Amino acid sequence: MAKGIWIVIEQSKLEIRKVSLELLSQGRIIADKTGEPLIAVILGKGVTDLAKRVAAYGADKVILVDDDKLADYTTGAYTSVLNKLIRKEEPQAVLIGNTAVGKDLAPRLAQRLGVGMASDCTGMENEEESFLTFKRPIYGGKAFAQVASNVRPVVATIRPNTFPVAAEDASHQAEVVNETADIDPADLRAIVKEIAIATSQRPELIEANIIISGGRGMKGPENYTILEECADVIGAAVGASRAAVDAGWIEQKFQVGQTGKTVSPTLYIACGISGAIQHLAGMGSSKVIVAINKDPEANIFNLADYSIVGDLFEIIPLLTEEFKKLS
Amino acid sequence: MNIVVCLKQTFDTEAKIVLDSNGKIDSNGVNLVINPYDEYAVEEALKLKEKFGGEVTLVSMGSERVQESIRTALAMGCDKGILVNDPSIENPDEWATSEILAKAVSQIPYDIILAGRIAVDDGSSQVAIRLADALNIPSVSSILKLEIEDNKGTVTREIDGGTELIEVGLPAVLTAQKGLNEPRYPSMMGIMKAKKKEIKVLTLADLGMSAADLPRKMSIPKFSLPNARTAGKKISGEAAEAAQELARLLREEAKVI
Numbered sequence: 001m002a003k004g005i006w007i008v009i010e011q012s013k014l015e016i017r018k019v020s021l022e023l024l025s026q027g028r029i030i031a032d033k034t035g036e037p038l039i040a041v042i043l044g045k046g047v048t049d050l051a052k053r054v055a056a057y058g059a060d061k062v063i064l065v066d067d068d069k070l071a072d073y074t075t076g077a078y079t080s081v082l083n084k085l086i087r088k089e090e091p092q093a094v095l096i097g098n099t100a101v102g103k104d105l106a107p108r109l110a111q112r113l114g115v116g117m118a119s120d121c122t123g124m125e126n127e128e129e130s131f132l133t134f135k136r137p138i139y140g141g142k143a144f145a146q147v148a149s150n151v152r153p154v155v156a157t158i159r160p161n162t163f164p165v166a167a168e169d170a171s172h173q174a175e176v177v178n179e180t181a182d183i184d185p186a187d188l189r190a191i192v193k194e195i196a197i198a199t200s201q202r203p204e205l206i207e208a209n210i211i212i213s214g215g216r217g218m219k220g221p222e223n224y225t226i227l228e229e230c231a232d233v234i235g236a237a238v239g240a241s242r243a244a245v246d247a248g249w250i251e252q253k254f255q256v257g258q259t260g261k262t263v264s265p266t267l268y269i270a271c272g273i274s275g276a277i278q279h280l281a282g283m284g285s286s287k288v289i290v291a292i293n294k295d296p297e298a299n300i301f302n303l304a305d306y307s308i309v310g311d312l313f314e315i316i317p318l319l320t321e322e323f324k325k326l327s
Numbered sequence: 328m329n330i331v332v333c334l335k336q337t338f339d340t341e342a343k344i345v346l347d348s349n350g351k352i353d354s355n356g357v358n359l360v361i362n363p364y365d366e367y368a369v370e371e372a373l374k375l376k377e378k379f380g381g382e383v384t385l386v387s388m389g390s391e392r393v394q395e396s397i398r399t400a401l402a403m404g405c406d407k408g409i410l411v412n413d414p415s416i417e418n419p420d421e422w423a424t425s426e427i428l429a430k431a432v433s434q435i436p437y438d439i440i441l442a443g444r445i446a447v448d449d450g451s452s453q454v455a456i457r458l459a460d461a462l463n464i465p466s467v468s469s470i471l472k473l474e475i476e477d478n479k480g481t482v483t484r485e486i487d488g489g490t491e492l493i494e495v496g497l498p499a500v501l502t503a504q505k506g507l508n509e510p511r512y513p514s515m516m517g518i519m520k521a522k523k524k525e526i527k528v529l530t531l532a533d534l535g536m537s538a539a540d541l542p543r544k545m546s547i548p549k550f551s552l553p554n555a556r557t558a559g560k561k562i563s564g565e566a567a568e569a570a571q572e573l574a575r576l577l578r579e580e581a582k583v584i
Contacts, residue, residue, distance in 0.1 A: 072491075075456075075466060100486040104468045107421070107453035111460035116422055116544030119451040130546070138449050138550075142344040143352065145449070145548035189465040190495040193481075197489035204487050210583070234584060252506040253485065258340050258447055259363055259505055267583040278340045284553065288581045290573065305559035305581065306573055314566040322574035326584060 004061075004091040005031055006153070008082065009042045009054060010101050016050060018165065018207050019097030021057055023158060025166035027095060028058030030126045036092060037061055040174070041085065043078055043181075045071035055174035057166065062174050067181035069188075072195065073101050075108055076187030083112045084182050091153045092131050095124075098157035099206070110155040118147050118156040122264065122285060132156070140258030140281030160207040161264045201232070205254065208237035210267045213256055213283070215241035217272015217293060217312055221249040226313065227271060230320040233327060239263070239283075241273045257282035271312045275300030292316070328381035330372045331432055332405065333442035333455055336389055336396040337362040340447055346550055361396045364443025366510040367503035371473060372441050373404045374508065379475070381438075382406045386431055388424060394526055402513030402521035409435070413530045415538040423541040425457035430534040432462065437498055439480070444469045444502040459500035466500040467493050471507055 005027045010017040024040060031038040040059035042050050044066065051062040063085065069077055082105075086094060094109070096102040098120045110117035122144075123135030130148035134156055138145045148154070205211065212231050214224060224238065231238050239256040240249070256263055258278040268286035273279060275291070275298055283289070284303065291304035292312045301307045308315060338344075339358040347353040361369070372383045383405040387393050390412060397408035411431055419427065432440065440462075442455035452468075459466035471490060472483035480495045485504050495501075513521070531537055560576070562569045577584040 075468075079460070100469065103452055104456065104466075107456040108460050108466065110453070111422065111425060111457035114422070114544075116420055117451075117453055118545070119453060136450075139338065139342075139344045139352075140340070140447060140450065141553065142342075143346075144551045144553065146551070147548045148546045149544060150542075150546060151544050186463065190467060190493050190499070192491055193494050194492040195486070195489065196491070197486075200488070206487065255505075262450075267577065267581070277343065281340075284556065288577070288583050289556070290577070301561075302558050303556035306576055307558065307561045308569045308573060309561070309563075310566055310569060315570050318567050318570035319574060322570050323584065326574060326578055 004037045004039045004089065006039050006041055006086070006091040006094045007059070008094060008096045009040050009050065010097055010099060011042065011044055011047065011050060014046065014050065016053060017097060017099065019099060019158070019160040021165045022160070022163040023095050023097060024054060024057040024059060026124065026163040028166065030132070031058070031060070033126055039063060039091065041082070043070045043081060051174065051176045055172050056168045056170050058169070058172060059174045062176045063179055064176060065179050065181050069183060070181055072192045074190060074192055075104055076190055077181070077183045078105050079108045079112055080183040080187040081181050082109055085179060086113060086153060094153050094155045096155070096157050098159045102157045106155050106157045113153070113155070115151050115153060115155060116149040118149070118154065120262070121156055121158050122162050124156070124158065137262065137285070140278065141262060141284050142277070142281050159262070159264065161209070203235065203237045205237045205239055205256070205261050206263055208263070208265050210234055210236035210269070211239045211256070211263060211265045212236045212269040212271065213239035213241065213273060214244055214271045215273030216243040216247070218244055218249060223313070224250055226316045230316055230323065233320055233323045241279050242276070270300050270304070271316060273300055274298045275302070328375060328379040329436040329438050330375055330381060330383045331435065331437045331440045332365070332368050332372045332383060332385050332400070333428060333440065333458065334365045334369070334385050334387045334396060334400055335362045335443070335446045336360070336387070336393045337446055337448040344552065346552065350550055352550055359392060359396065361399055362443050362446045362448070364445055364447070364503055364505065367505065367507045368441035368443050369400050369403055369405060370508045370510040371503060373511070375439065375475065376404070384409060384435055386428060387411070388427060397526055398521050399513060401524045402517040403511055404517060407524055408526040410526055410528050411531070411534070412528050416531060416541060418547070419541060420543050420545040421451055421453040421457060422544045424454050425461050426541060427531065427534065427536065428454065428458050429461035430536060431529060432458070439475070439497055440500045442500065442502050444504050455500055455502045464498050464500060465495050466502070467495050468502040469504040470501050471504055473501065473507070
């Protein structure tokens with residue numbers, strides 16, 4: 001009999017990723033409804049102290065796998081360890097954030113387990129027969145597919161910013177279990193030699209609550225500083241449209257859209273972005289959209305909640321000043 | 328070097344998505360193209376071939392129409408194609424697709440397998456990585472740079488907030504992220520030559536499989552379209568006035584600042 005909802009906790013330098021807290025929070029709601037235990041699984045090196053933290057977000061049990069070989073994420077080692085634990089414990093569901101790690105790990109793990117997987121979900125509901133049904137954007141958000149698994153466990157990756165993070169409850173206790181890292185030698189054929197994290201104080205694009213994005217209307221790479229200044233006042237990430245990336249004004253990793261990142265922040269400020277269908281696909285699920293564009297006919301105005309027709313070079317610095325007054 | 332590229336035919340990213348009367352995604356009148364991320368895989372394969380020699384084999388699954396996309400990649404310079412086309416298995420899930428592709432790839436020699444990191448249609452981003460597991464070889468996803476020496480790949484992979492450098496033993500599956508290269512266009516000469524290149528069409532039986540061996544792990548998806556967003560408030564006035572009003576609305580009305 002399958003048992004439990006597993007959340008694979010992602011941590012970077014012993015900081016738990018926000019999406020993992022979102023999954024614990026939503027997992028708690030489903031656990032309460034179904035009577036299934038909520039189980040947090042933490043892999044890494046020196047991760048013991050994180051157990052308390054995940055307990056405070058509602059985990060009933062924490063499985064810790066603390067090992068030097070798990071210090072950096074690698075596809076093989078993490079798949080090896082999780083595959084064996086899952087086969088032993090037989091959970092109902094294994095939920096992972098749809099991050100660079102989750103996107104890489106979950107399909108490999110699902111195949112090793114011989115199970116199905118729902119990728120990049122933006123909705124998840126408990127349902128009797130399949131346990132969980134998932135809603136996921138397809139065609140870059142131009143449509144949705146609702147899927148469920150015919151077998152257990154189901155593996156799913158959930159898009160960051162899908163669920164709210166519940167309040168921490170330091171009095172909530174969890175049983176803590178230590179497991180050893182049992183890694184097949186065949187899973188050690190890829191080695192991380194070096195990790196280069198760009199030094200940025202700004203939030204990661206896919207996890208940001210606010211994104212301020214610039215398109216063709218930015219006119220050149222030097223002008224992104226006005227977006228950056230605004231971003232830093234409101235704690236936003238900076239994004240870009242494909243036109244700006246293809247023009248070479250900004251790195252590809254900042255691209256929002258069907259061939260870039262798909263985001264769903266609370267607030268998306270589109271500056272000098274016309275609103276091509278590929279771009280809308282990547283940000284259309286944002287809660288509030290602001291558009292600032294010189295062209296009154298720009299397509300982005302058809303879906304923006306707040307629109308200003310005007311010169312972004314004039315408006316953005318003024319807006320930055322207004323935001324400063326509010327903070 | 329024997330290079331395999333997994334190629335998927337997808338809707339053009341310009342395509343507007345509509346549902347037909349059965350609630351399925353309507354492909355009528357939609358322009359079908361090589362999945363844009365697979366083009367990076369094709370380009371990288373051709374660069375490896377230019378450097379190390381060898382052959383590039385395209386492997387795909389789908390209907391007769393997929394031959395057009397395979398033909399385009401052959402015109403770019405790939406050498407031959409394999410298309411698994413079997414009406415007995417309609418829209419297999421990612422698990423089944425990976426099992427089938429693994430069988431097809433196992434029939435040919437391979438040193439490296441390249442694919443796009445995601446397909447722009449279902450966006451599931453699973454099959455290439457699953458394929459690696461089915462073949463029991465390592466995988467590195469979302470790569471931005473590749474160098475090969477002494478049967479080892481040194482790969483730059485995109486991670487959240489940066490990159491990592493990974494050394495991987497070959498054979499391996501690598502999935503291409505935008506930025507890896509700039510795909511070439513087929514030349515006139517390439518298009519002529521492609522007409523004579525072989526596309527082998529295989530059924531499940533040719534692979535020693537049957538649809539009964541591949542029961543769905545995932546349910547058949549139900550499709551829906553997003554609620555259309557509508558235009559909201561237009562904020563007019565002088566720039567300073569508009570900026571002030573926007574900040575106020577974001578704070579007081581939308582409560583997002």
